[in-house]
Amino acid sequence: MMLRTTMFAAALLGMFAGCGGPKRAPTPLAPAAGQRIGVIEFSLTGAQVNYDGQTEAFGLALAEAIAADLRERGLVAEAIPASGTPRGELIVRGRILRIDEGSRALRYFVSFGAGAASLGVDGEAVRPDGNRIGAFADERRSGWGMFGGSGENLLQRDLREVAEDVGEMVATGDYSLHR
Numbered sequence: 001m002m003l004r005t006t007m008f009a010a011a012l013l014g015m016f017a018g019c020g021g022p023k024r025a026p027t028p029l030a031p032a033a034g035q036r037i038g039v040i041e042f043s044l045t046g047a048q049v050n051y052d053g054q055t056e057a058f059g060l061a062l063a064e065a066i067a068a069d070l071r072e073r074g075l076v077a078e079a080i081p082a083s084g085t086p087r088g089e090l091i092v093r094g095r096i097l098r099i100d101e102g103s104r105a106l107r108y109f110v111s112f113g114a115g116a117a118s119l120g121v122d123g124e125a126v127r128p129d130g131n132r133i134g135a136f137a138d139e140r141r142s143g144w145g146m147f148g149g150s151g152e153n154l155l156q157r158d159l160r161e162v163a164e165d166v167g168e169m170v171a172t173g174d175y176s177l178h179r
Contacts, residue, residue, distance in 0.1 A: 027172060027173035027174050029133050029134055029173030029174075029175075030171060030172055030173035031075060031089070031090050031170070031171070031173070033074075033075075034076060035075070035076065035088075035089045035090060036076050036077075036078075036087065036088035036089055036090070037067070037070055037075055037076065037077040037078075037088050037089070037090045037091075037092060037170065038077075038078060038080050038086050038087045038088035038090070038091045038092070039063040039064075039066045039067045039070070039077060039078070039079050039080065039091075039092045039093075040063060040080050040082065040084075040086055040091060040092065040093040040094075041059040041060040041062075041063045041079070041080065041081050041082040042058070042059040042060075042062045042063055042093075042094045042095055042096050042121060042123065043059060043082070043094070043095040043096070044056070044058065044059055044095070044096050044099075045095065046095070046097075047095070047096045047097055047098060047099060048097065048098045048099070048100070049098075049099045049100075050099070050100040050101060051099045051100065051101045051155065052101065053101075053152055055099055058096055058099060058159070059082065059096060060079065060081060060082075061159060062096065062121065062159055062162065062163060063079040063080065063092075064079040065159060065160060065162075065163030066079070066092060066163045066166050066167050066170070067079040068163070069163050069164050069166075069167030069168075070167050070170060070171060072167075073167060073171045075171060086128070088128070089127070089128065090125055090126075090127065090133065090170070091125070091126050091127070091128065092123065092124075092125050092166070092170055093123055093124060093126070094121050094122055094123020094124065094136070094166075095121065095122060095123065096119070096120070096121050097120040097121060097122060097139075098118055098119065098120035098139070099119060099155065100117060100118045100119075101117050101152065101154070101155055117141065117142050117154035117155050117158060118139060118140065118141040118142075118158060119139065119140055119155055119158035119159055119162055120137075120138070120139035121136075121137070121138055121139070121162055121166070122135070122136065122137040122138075123135070123136055123137075123166070124136070125170055125175070133173070133175075134169070134173065134175030135175060136166060136169050136170075136175045138162050138165045138166060139162075140157075140158040140161040140162050140165070141158065142154035142155075142157045142158050
């Protein structure tokens, strides 16, 4: 009976040990409540692209996902097309460095991260006068999906994860989180 209780307690401890993760406290660089944040469409200039689909929409999709993440965190944020005028007390801008759908065959037959899709970005948060608040860089890789997963679906997953990472960095003012 004692062994069974010990095993049950160990299993519970193992289940809850990784839950929740640490909450990041905002730094002095974090945006103040009510401060408007503009997220400009990310540039694709100079990006390494290995993707058979349309890439033109990735920059605005990423900006929209970052703005949505910031709104979920209780901040006022909007995505702004590259042709638009930046608005807000804080402007987030950046570029997509890599769009790689990877290899479905490698993901299916080899696995272990081979053939992973990846999305890499860098950028900065600035004041309207151009004064830099912080710089960020992030890359996410997805190497698993049913029957190797489609490159498009994996890149969409990477885009959501990058948006969450950038949103966390901007919201907390800690730009060292995902370098």
